[in-house]
Amino acid sequence: MPTLKPRSNLWIECGGQVVLSKWRVRLLEAIQETGSINAAAERVGVSYHRAWEKLDEMEKGLGVQLVERQVGGARGGGTRLTATGREYVARFKRFERGFDDVITGHFEQAFGDR
Amino acid sequence: MPTLKPRSNLWIECGGQVVLSKWRVRLLEAIQETGSINAAAERVGVSYHRAWEKLDEMEKGLGVQLVERQVGGARGGGTRLTATGREYVARFKRFERGFDDVITGHFEQAFGDR
Numbered sequence: 280m281p282t283l284k285p286r287s288n289l290w291i292e293c294g295g296q297v298v299l300s301k302w303r304v305r306l307l308e309a310i311q312e313t314g315s316i317n318a319a320a321e322r323v324g325v326s327y328h329r330a331w332e333k334l335d336e337m338e339k340g341l342g343v344q345l346v347e348r349q350v351g352g353a354r355g356g357g358t359r360l361t362a363t364g365r366e367y368v369a370r371f372k373r374f375e376r377g378f379d380d381v382i383t384g385h386f387e388q389a390f391g392d393r
Numbered sequence: 394m395p396t397l398k399p400r401s402n403l404w405i406e407c408g409g410q411v412v413l414s415k416w417r418v419r420l421l422e423a424i425q426e427t428g429s430i431n432a433a434a435e436r437v438g439v440s441y442h443r444a445w446e447k448l449d450e451m452e453k454g455l456g457v458q459l460v461e462r463q464v465g466g467a468r469g470g471g472t473r474l475t476a477t478g479r480e481y482v483a484r485f486k487r488f489e490r491g492f493d494d495v496i497t498g499h500f501e502q503a504f505g506d507r
Contacts, residue, residue, distance in 0.1 A: 297400075393484070
């Protein structure tokens with residue numbers, strides 16, 4: 280009997296447009312951690328152009344500013360999340376928390392006796 | 394504040410290959426209801442070729458026969474699900490049951506006070 284695995288994806292739309300998803304939120308987190316859209320894009324495996332495009336889509340869709348450029352300072356500038364950006368990351372992570380367990384539970388119920 | 398909507402997708406993989414998903418299961422149900430792969434493909438909005446391709450993928454991935462041709466009879470033949478095919482449809486529907494409520498609940502918790 281082949282081994283089956285449950286898979287899922289979660290995202291948030293606004294007016295039919297994706298504004299938050301697992302990978303978009305990973306991109307935002309990577310910006311916060313690296314201080315750079317370029318490094319963040321590389322970490323999540325997309326081009327700089329695509330990362331910018333998606334950030335723009337998210338900001339326009341949500342009607343908020345998610346990232347801001349920092350000029351100068353000890354680290355010589357860079358990009359970081361705004362307070363709103365950090366808030367949306369936290370909200371999405373709250374949204375998806377515990378889902379994997381729910382999915383595993385449903386899967387076991389439906390396919391466990393196969 | 395723009396209106397956000399939670400969205401999700403669920404599927405089952407085997408060896409990295411999708412074997413069951415919402416639309417694939419809708420295709421199987423449509424075959425059962427219409428007695429025809431052609432009519433079923435049209436109902437779920439894919440070409441006959443793609444429907445066949447996906448059926449083949451699912452059967453190979455799961456290592457079972459999901460559909461069978463019926464020859465003759467009052468309705469002049471056609472295609473229907475095997476008992477195994479009906480079983481997988483039922484299992485997948487059990488798997489996804491209640492998910493929308495879970496997602497709505499998580500979404501309200503995470504974004505409801507926005």
